[in-house]
Amino acid sequence: MTTTTGTTAVTGAVGAAHTRLExxxxxxxxxRYAGEIPFAELAHGWLVLSTIARGRVRSVESAPVLAMPGVLTVLHHGNAPRVDGSYAGMLGRPDPIVEVFQHDRVPYVGWPVALVVAETSEQAREAAEALVVQYDEEPHDIAFFADRPGTYTPENSPAAQAETEKGDIEAELAASAVVVDAAYTTPEEHHSSLEPHAATARWDSGRLDVVDSNQGSMWVADELAKLFSLDPASVRVRSEHVGGAFGSKGVRPHQILAVMATTVLHRPVRVVLTRRQMFSLVGYRSPTAQRVRLGADTDGRLRAFDHQAQSLTSTVHEFIERSADMGRVMYDADAHHTVNRVVPLDVPTPTWMRAPGEAPGSFALESALDELAEKIGMDPIALRARNEPDAGPVSGLPFSSRNVLACFQEGARRFGWADRDPRPGTRREGRWLLGTGTAAATYSSGVxxxxxxxxxxxxxxxxxxxxxxxxxxxxxxxxxxxxxxxxxxxxxxxxxxxxxxxxxxxxxxxxxxxxxxxxxxxxxxxxxxxxxxxxxxxxxxxxxxxxxxxxxxxxALAKKERHSFGAQFAEVAVDVTSGEVRVRRMLGIFAAGRIVNPLTARSQFIGGMTWGLSMALHEEAIRDQASGGHVGADFAGYHFAANADVPLIEADWVDDPDADDPVGIKGIGEIGIVGAAAAIANAVWHATGVRHRDLPIRPDRVLLAGTRPAGERDA
Amino acid sequence: MALSTSSAITLNINGEKHTLPVDHRTTLLDALREHLDLTGTKKGCDQGQCGACTVLIDGRRAVSCLQLAIASEGRVITTIEGVADGERLHPVQQAFLDLDGYQCGYCTPGQICSAIAMIEEHAAGWPSAATADVRPEAGAPPLTADEIRERMSGNLCRCGAYVSIVQAVAQAAEAEAAQTPTTARQFSGPSGPGDLAHPAGTTDAEMTA
Missing domain, CATH: 3.30.365.10 (Aldehyde oxidase/xanthine dehydrogenase, molybdopterin binding domain)
Structure with missing residues (x-):
């Protein structure tokens, strides 16, 4: 490996497996995690969230609660310290949820309306549950479906183009020998880090000291300073151990409320979110409705590529789930169109969640590629090889490196892909139908x-x-x-x-x-x-x-298409009597830069693939149209993969150092999930002969869709 | 007369007696974390769904968030802080460390406590939903990967470390079996690494109907 800045590998630490220092x-x-550092005179804050989806807080009836044992204060929009959220932080304008208790508007179920602070957590909890909040309720609308009224295309910005377009899509589709035109949906998904968000704040010798659980202590410190109009040097945020984050652990109400409360009470205050509260306070992945249209010649060459994605956001902040971005990297065509649309509804603002954009986008896109391969009668890997671009399909920039085919070759060899009978519904073991599937993965490599x-x-x-x-x-x-x-x-x-x-x-x-x-x-x-x-x-x-x-x-880095790549493989068994899908094995091969620590990198890849399995088969947050809130906002109502759901998953990598990085790193946090759900969905098709275009692939969906053995499927 | 809402209780934790006043609403989990500074036991959901708060009560695994502290008097409680032998890690702890059976580490104490009890439950011949032959005379089933997956499913891991958790539990079970070769304990069959190391391309013995 050569690098531009002259590293050496004399000790060989990088590249050798090491157990974790901690x-x-x-x-x-x-x-010790954030909620576990002891402080003398610690007080406990407990949040109260709105029970209506739209309207105003008419009154917060604090008086009876203030008389309860141990209660120190009740903060709400009528008495909370003022904060200023009109800034741009490290990642842009903040979600207005950081402006906690600054007005009486309620934009969704689970919006913070009060914080009860008491001597003990039991006292705070009971008082919070006893607090009566009166609302003036207004009609709400949370119905998300494809092309619903109110959907718009956001403005293009240099950093994030909402829409890209070249060529004449309709003409190329008309000229194509084979066309796939399919709609896909993915549901609302939640990060669900095992450690709930927690922060303890105190004033210490004129400095604000916050012990937090976050993804960036400087990021959080900077935004707390901006919100509270403090000298940045007077804010210190620490976050030594973090019990999972996945995109959810940024600036969130718990830190701001802990700061407000410690400022009011002059003693340390800890605010820990409950599992239920996390479902409305820390962001989530938007549901998506996607349409993919592919037109190809009989040899598999793409003439038309169209990926249209729609996500939702709140009425208070625009967050776009950029599901259509993947095709801008992966596949070129004579006519090429991608767009990420969004519709504001009376729901919390979504946020980044592991592989934002690519996770749901790859499900639709890599499923559609598999459908195209089926229609042409071509091997899905060969179809992808046929459409390898020489340069960025939209940007025209060269790739820093692009080893996706090496991943497919190595993966196919290890998975035994060559022995696969491409016809669906041909393998059966008792009541189980068996199938295998594959999909490509990519994620951007940034610094x-x-x-x-x-x-x-x-x-x-x-x-x-x-x-x-x-x-x-x-x-x-x-x-x-x-x-x-x-x-x-x-x-x-x-x-x-x-x-x-x-x-x-x-x-x-x-x-x-x-x-x-x-x-x-x-x-x-x-x-x-x-x-x-x-x-x-x-x-x-x-x-x-x-x-x-x-x-x-x-x-000074040259502008290039810089990405990690990968190939996902899955084998599933589908129970024809119950509709249950079991994943039997998964294999992921990645080209993701130089791997610093093989032991932990493998864990991270496998963790991402486990997320993909979970996304394919299990995860789905359900909202009640009548109340606007969740049904079952807990780990029973929101199931993510448990141990018994997960088979042997293997992850490995091909040599792919980034020549422009001093260490050769590309980054590996997201790519494990990308394409994994599509590989499983494609395997379910291979097992049953039926396409599942809506996630998760639940037993009821499998039963209702039935199975179509080889010979009875569409021509 | 006002009813008392707190009591002084004595808890036996990790071989030590702790006398403390507790609010009657206090769970064993909160007593450990907030009153005894034993924060190794984690709170992931506080409603018995995630297993992060798993401790051993009278040698059996239990979620401490669903146990009131005041109802824990007279029980022998072991937390993650009490499973190592001084500086020497418990074999389950060592296996989690060596095989990277975790990522963020937050579910880990619960996974380890659960695994310790699970290995004993299995050795004692308790069947699971993954056990093919549940007749008492069949004895302990082989501790296959499927048995471990099923028996460890009360402990959620969001990082997705299950693959290495299963390997760690299998390795620790084998190490413990080697240390205590009692006749009733059998770990025959494709347990642990042997089962898990088979190359991709062969099928897991998971669902042969």
Whole structure:
């Protein structure tokens, strides 16, 4: 591997399997998460959420609750400290849910209307449940369906084009020998991190100190400073251990409410969301309605490519689930059209959730490719090989590297794809119909300017400080390995400190960009430190520290199509008596840059694929049209894959270092889920002869759709 | 006369007696986390659906969020902080660490406590829904991957670490069986790594009807 910035791999830490640095703390229970740091005089906040989907809060009847034992205060729109949400943060304008208790409007069920703070959590909970809130209710509308009134195409921006178009789609479709025109839906899905969002806030010697569970402590600190009009240097946010995030752990009401309450009460206040509250307060993945039209010649070459996606957002903020973006990277055609539309409804604002856009988008697109392969009578992998683009189909830019076919080749070999009978409904074991399916995966590879500090200590160790977050990815360990190689020392001589906003600006754990962005900054600081150490001399008691800022280097990157790729394979068994779909095995092969720590990377890939299985077969949040709220906002009503749902899943990778990254990283957080649900849906078709275009593929849907053995299917 | 809403109780946790006043509404989970600073036991849902708060009560696994503290007097309670032998990790802990049976780590204490009890339940011959032959005289079924998956399904993991959790439980069960070769315990058949390491392309023995 060559890199542009001269790394070495003398110690070989990068690329060798290492158990997690914090692993012992995690298996012994010693690792403390946000809600677990003790504070003297701690008070407990409990949220009260709206029970109506649209209207106004008429009154919050605090007086009886304030008389209850232990209750310290009841915050609501009538008495809460003012905050200013009219700013652009690191990721743009905030969801107005951060402007908690600033007005009496209620835009959806589960909007925060009050916070009860008490001496104990039991007292706070009982008082919160006793609090009477009166509303003036208005009619609401939460019905999401394809092309419903109110759907619009957002404005294009340079960073995110809503719509792309070239050529004449209708003409090319008309000229195509084979056409697929199919509609797909995916349901509302929730991140459901096992650790609920939690924050403890206190004022400490004139500084606001927040112990939180988040994906970016600098991000949260910066937005808290903006919201409360504070000097950024006076806000410190820490988040040492994070019990899962998946896109949901940004700036959310719990942090703001903890700050409000500690400001009012002059003592530390902890606010922990309940599982039920998480369903309306931390974002979710929008349901989608998608239409894919593909037109091809008989040899499989695409003439027309059209992917139209629709998602929903709230009435207070525009968030777009960019499901149609995947085709801009994957497939070219003479006429090419993609669009992401959105409709505002009386529901909470969706947000990023693991592989935003590509997760639902790949289900529709990679299912449609499989349908096209079926119609042409072509192997699905050969169809994809036929349509490999030389450059970005929309951008025209070259790919930094594109090893999707290598993934398919390796995956097909290991999965035994060559032995597959392409006809559906031909394999049966007792009451089980068996089938296999495949799909492509891709996710963008990005990097964001970050800062890091590396200190040479007098005892021969090195301390790395960076506002990274380890949300379960293994980032802490990966960064220590990167530092070890950069400094040419054994990993045991690296001490790494992360997730403290005092360490300076850095990328969040998100978009598969965390470890790449942080690793780059650590490489740069380590290089600077080594140059200082070459000068010789004793190390002073405070050590010698070098700092880096990758802003200039990152912005100097040439414009290219930069992505990870992969190939997903699945085998399913479909019970013809119950309609149950069981996944028997999955295999994912990825081309996702240099793999820093094979042990944790494999876990992350398999975790993503497990999400794909869960998305294909299980996950579905149901809203009640009458109330506007969820039915069963808990783990019984919202089932994600349990142990018994998950078979042996294997993940591996092909060599694919990014030549423009100092470590060679591309990022691996999202790509495991991309295409996984489509591979399973395609396998269900192969087993049964029936296409399932609506997720999840529930037993009732399978039973109602029936099965069509080979020979009885459509020509 | 006002009814008392709190009591002083004594809990036996990890071999130590703790006397503390508790609100009668306090769950065992909150008593551990908020009153005894034993925060290794996690709160994922607070309603018995996720298993993150699993502890051992009188040697059996239980979700501590559905157990009132005041009803826990006189019980022998073991939490994640009490399963290691001093500095030496319990074999289940060691296997989770070595095989990366976790990611964020939040469900991990519950998974480990659950696995410890699960291995004993299996060794004692308790059947599960995945057991083919449930007759008492059949004895303990082979501890296959399917048996582990079924028996560990009360512990949710959102990171999706189930594949390595199953491997870790299998490895720990084998290690424990090797340490205590009692006649009633059998781990024959395709248990653990042998079963799991078969190459992709062969079928899992999962659903042969």
């Amino acid at each position: 692993g012992r703390d995690k298996v012994t229970g010693a690792a 964001v300017p970050s800062t890091a500090a590396v200190t040479a200590e007098t005892d021969g160790t090195f301390t790395v400080r960076i506002t990274a977050a380890d949300v379960g990815t293994g980032a802490r360990t990966a960064l220590a390995l990167i530092a070890a190689d950069a400094l040419e020392v054994e990993p045991g001589r690296i001490r790494i400190q992360i997730a403290d906003s005092d360490f300076g600006p850095a990328m969040i754990a998100g978009g598969s960009m965390g470890t790449r962005s942080w690793g780059w900054a650590i490489m740069a600081a380590a290089r600077e430190l080594r140059e200082q150490l070459v000068l010789g001399g004793d190390i002073p008691p405070q050590g010698i520290t070098a700092r880096s800022d990758t802003g200039a280097a990152v912005s």
